[in-house]
Amino acid sequence: MDPFEEIIQYALSGLSNGAIYALIGYGFATIYSSTGIINFAQGEFVMLGGMLMMFLLTVASVPFLPAVFLAIAVSTAVGLAFERLAIRPLGNAAPLRLIIITIGASIFIRGAAMLIWGKDTHAIPAFTGSEPLYIFGATILPQHLWIFAITVLILIASKLFFNYSIAGKAMRACSFNRQAACLVGIDVRKMVLFSFMISSAVGSMAGIIIAPLTMTSYDVGVMLGIKGFCAAIIGGMGTGAGTIIGGLLLGLLEAFGAGLISASYKDAIAFIILLLILFIRPQGIFGSAEIDRV
Amino acid sequence: MLKALRWFVVSAGLLSLVLSGTALAAPPIKIGALFSITGGASFLGEPERNTAEMVVKQINAAGGIKGRELQLITYDTQGDATKAVQAATKLIKEDKVSAIIGPSITGDTMAIIPIVEKAQIPLISCAAGIKITEPVKKWVFKTAQNDSLAVAKIYDYLQKQRKISRVAILTVSDSFGSSGREQLVKQAKSFGIQIVSDDTYGPKDTDMTAQLTKLRGGKAQAIICWGTNPGPAVVARNVKQLGLRIPLFMSHGVSSKKFIELAGDAANGIILPSGHVIVANLLPKSDKQKKSLMAFTNSYKKLYGTEGDHFGGHAWDAVMLLKGAIERGGDSPAAIRDELEKTRNFSGIGGIFNFSPSDHAGLTIDAFELVEVKNKKWALVK
Numbered sequence: 001m002d003p004f005e006e007i008i009q010y011a012l013s014g015l016s017n018g019a020i021y022a023l024i025g026y027g028f029a030t031i032y033s034s035t036g037i038i039n040f041a042q043g044e045f046v047m048l049g050g051m052l053m054m055f056l057l058t059v060a061s062v063p064f065l066p067a068v069f070l071a072i073a074v075s076t077a078v079g080l081a082f083e084r085l086a087i088r089p090l091g092n093a094a095p096l097r098l099i100i101i102t103i104g105a106s107i108f109i110r111g112a113a114m115l116i117w118g119k120d121t122h123a124i125p126a127f128t129g130s131e132p133l134y135i136f137g138a139t140i141l142p143q144h145l146w147i148f149a150i151t152v153l154i155l156i157a158s159k160l161f162f163n164y165s166i167a168g169k170a171m172r173a174c175s176f177n178r179q180a181a182c183l184v185g186i187d188v189r190k191m192v193l194f195s196f197m198i199s200s201a202v203g204s205m206a207g208i209i210i211a212p213l214t215m216t217s218y219d220v221g222v223m224l225g226i227k228g229f230c231a232a233i234i235g236g237m238g239t240g241a242g243t244i245i246g247g248l249l250l251g252l253l254e255a256f257g258a259g260l261i262s263a264s265y266k267d268a269i270a271f272i273i274l275l276l277i278l279f280i281r282p283q284g285i286f287g288s289a290e291i292d293r294v
Numbered sequence: 295m296l297k298a299l300r301w302f303v304v305s306a307g308l309l310s311l312v313l314s315g316t317a318l319a320a321p322p323i324k325i326g327a328l329f330s331i332t333g334g335a336s337f338l339g340e341p342e343r344n345t346a347e348m349v350v351k352q353i354n355a356a357g358g359i360k361g362r363e364l365q366l367i368t369y370d371t372q373g374d375a376t377k378a379v380q381a382a383t384k385l386i387k388e389d390k391v392s393a394i395i396g397p398s399i400t401g402d403t404m405a406i407i408p409i410v411e412k413a414q415i416p417l418i419s420c421a422a423g424i425k426i427t428e429p430v431k432k433w434v435f436k437t438a439q440n441d442s443l444a445v446a447k448i449y450d451y452l453q454k455q456r457k458i459s460r461v462a463i464l465t466v467s468d469s470f471g472s473s474g475r476e477q478l479v480k481q482a483k484s485f486g487i488q489i490v491s492d493d494t495y496g497p498k499d500t501d502m503t504a505q506l507t508k509l510r511g512g513k514a515q516a517i518i519c520w521g522t523n524p525g526p527a528v529v530a531r532n533v534k535q536l537g538l539r540i541p542l543f544m545s546h547g548v549s550s551k552k553f554i555e556l557a558g559d560a561a562n563g564i565i566l567p568s569g570h571v572i573v574a575n576l577l578p579k580s581d582k583q584k585k586s587l588m589a590f591t592n593s594y595k596k597l598y599g600t601e602g603d604h605f606g607g608h609a610w611d612a613v614m615l616l617k618g619a620i621e622r623g624g625d626s627p628a629a630i631r632d633e634l635e636k637t638r639n640f641s642g643i644g645g646i647f648n649f650s651p652s653d654h655a656g657l658t659i660d661a662f663e664l665v666e667v668k669n670k671k672w673a674l675v676k
Binding site: 010119120132210213217223264266267 | 332336337340467493494495496498499500501502503504505507508510511523524527528531534535536537552555556557558559
């Protein structure tokens, strides 16, 4: 095929993967900005979204739309339970301790999912059809459009939430200065709980929209989590546009790297970017030196 | 205190005498099994473990081997060579097994070969890698079909039936894929086939459009993808998404219902070499393997509720080969090895085995059948 079509194809593949990385990265950033914790269990919520969808659709025969909401609700409940049972009891523990706890939680959630749903990979039907659409000679699936649309929607919703709602403003206040937020009467612990719920809901949403494309199994969370983390790091761990651009950038680099150089280096690209950023610009490409964490 | 201790020692001694006395009446024949029951290769290890347990139970229910029960001691290698080595050592030193079946994957098998060779314990591997039995190792046999045969089956078909000479290969970057890739490259010339594109993907990759985009409108007349689930299902979906109109071939690594389930509509038209087990019901009555195949699939389905696949078949073959060898020569490791090597015309699940001092894999290209996915079902390619 001619090089132009090829480039468009790489760009579309890259952007759709990147949108998923962005959503996962967004979950990392939400929790980081209100607690200073990097939640390494984030990828597991993506897995939970996909696996719950599989379970609800094929085993429990729930119709599609209720299944989406139920899957998000259950994942959010797991996020809530996680914060209540594993994070809050430690009080003001150092972030490092909490981060290690999140690694433990991720192993726990993954193991539980393996015991409940087995080790097989599962396919999930696409939201609307699986006939490819042609765009300038390149092809995408209707599911890709869903991914773009839902990513944009979540972005807009989060912008509105953080800028205009009381709870959103309170969460931002906590991220700027916990003590001051506490002094003006904001329930900091509640905000931390909120952030866990939001990030698990967004994570599971990412899992739901990507599962029809990539299929799902109990262990998909690990790699997706790392990619999302990488996106958040590129974006400077902010819940604004940085993480989204970080995710898209990562997706594009992967697709072009795999297409133009060699697919063997696909995962390596993510890690190299991660290391480069951590070495050269630890505040992220889009972060200012003093991290604006929301 | 001392007195009590003495009593304890004496009674414990007596007890163990009694126990060993009963055991002496009919000591079981111990067989070790190493499978990757968890981890990335659990899709192999789990059916293998299930099958081995099922067959051993059936043998014991039928009176064992010459009146002695078989005892299966299974350890999980998790697809990890280090764990495989530890477990193999334990089987040999502590459990004192007469023979070992497994491991499930080539990496694990290669890691424990030096151990079984040194301890002189026969090993029947369930992994496919050609290097397991080439060059021949005195104590090592295998039941999984060599990848070289699967490659030959596809190339032979491409050359003779389709007159195709330019192929693109896309292989997974793990031991299964790289072993397949090695064979694809090595055998291409002898079948007059030219590899015009040689690419790989990671075992956990979920999008292969980048690799496949390059093939659109290129020189390749067919794509051969070498991997195990779920990667090839993604490749099949991506090929459909990109509207690639050249035939897609897969390896025997995906010859299970699961693949059709994962790839969905995109599976239609895909051709792959497979052991006979998935098409057992399509085979003519005259087929020599049919009896074993039906016995295996029926009893597996009855016990575990799912269809027995050819992975489980590797374990079925391993246990049955051992049974035959023990029946003929007794349960000493050396006798088992010698008798295994003398096995001829054993109709198993993977094919008809003929071991010899120069061939410890025992199968020919006839162990494979080319199958095509039609309407989400397997059909024989004529």
